[in-house]
Amino acid sequence: MIEVEECFICGCKEVSAEPLLDKVSLSKISCSVCGIYKVNQYHFPNVDEIIRAVERQSNKSYTEDECNEKKALLKYYVKLSANKDNYSYDSSNIFDITAGWCENIFNTPFPTPVEQVGYLIIFLGNILRYPGKKYDCFKRSVSTLNLISATASIDEQNLLKVREYAQELGLIEKSESYNSLTIKGWQEYEKLKKSRSDSKFIFMAMQFDDEQIEFMKNFVRSVVNKLKFELYILPDIYTQENTIDLKLRNAIRDSRLVICDLTHRNNGAYFEAGFAEGLGKPVIYICEQSTFNDKEKKIHFDVEHQEIYRWESKDEISVKKFQQDLEAKIRAVVVNG
DSSP states (O other): OOOOSSOTTTOOSSEEEEEETTEEEEEEEEETTTEEEEEOTTTOSSHHHHHHHHHHHHTOOOOHHHHHHHHHHHHHHHHHHSBOSOOOOOGGGSEEOOHHHHHHHHTSOOOOHHHHHHHHHHHHHHHHOSTTOOEEOOTTOHHHHHHHHHTTOSSHHHHHHHHHHHHHTTSBOOOSSEEOBOHHHHHHHHHHHTTTTTOOEEEEEOOOOHHHHHHIIIIIHHHHHHTTOEEEEGGGOOOSOSSHHHHHHHHHHTOSEEEEEOTTOOHHHHHHHHHHHHTTOOEEEEEEHHHHHOGGGOOOHHHHTSOEEEEOTTOHHHHHHHHHHHHHHHIIIIIOO
């Protein structure tokens, strides 16, 4: 295993690495900013090697500015996707940074300044929780690295501009050493959290398995339609977007909430749920009972503590109970909430 002095994703020095005994080529990285992830340190000793691997894989060549944007996107999405608690994980449940996953991230459009300000307000609102609290922003500190990653900023200078924009808009207090939301900032936080309140769409994050899609259309869509919403299942969504990733991001942005199916432990579904949570959208987790009980198919630790609605595929009573519970949860989250 290669020794690490700092996280090669975000640069944080509060980091440790250890080998995964059942995965000889992989290391588990624990970072105070990014969280916990696994990576092949021999293939990807740094972010530049990841970028080169994606360039070879996609037959592309990025400019210096594009490379900086890719690095910023990587920080943002790793922070959203990585495990958050340092428990003893089965290696299969640790978030895996691969060239394929990074290529999907690199196809994502770089956020606009307005989106970055929104990311900042969401991050501060989530971490501060109530007025009067402050979040430090000292140069090269862990808190600053957290803000850089959370706002998809290219560097500290980019973060300073995002903070300046937020201050000019009256969303955060004017200070060089800390961040605190103004009353206008808290109003914007609530607005961002509830920006989907007029949406009539619910996005379905799942593996595209024919049998599972059939179940969602027959039993989940009926619940969603009963509540006067439409269920977004990605293959059914028609847009003019050229890439699946952009189509997916826009669908999640346009949705009131996300239902995430954990049945197949699909990395894409976990990513979509993380992306939605990063936007401040509610996520409802569901899973087929046999998978939930299967120790070899154990679901990602980060969502084990969540309320997960389950059903048994061949049990009509179980499916009916699942539909009733799902309806009650959706009502609680978006109809009555």
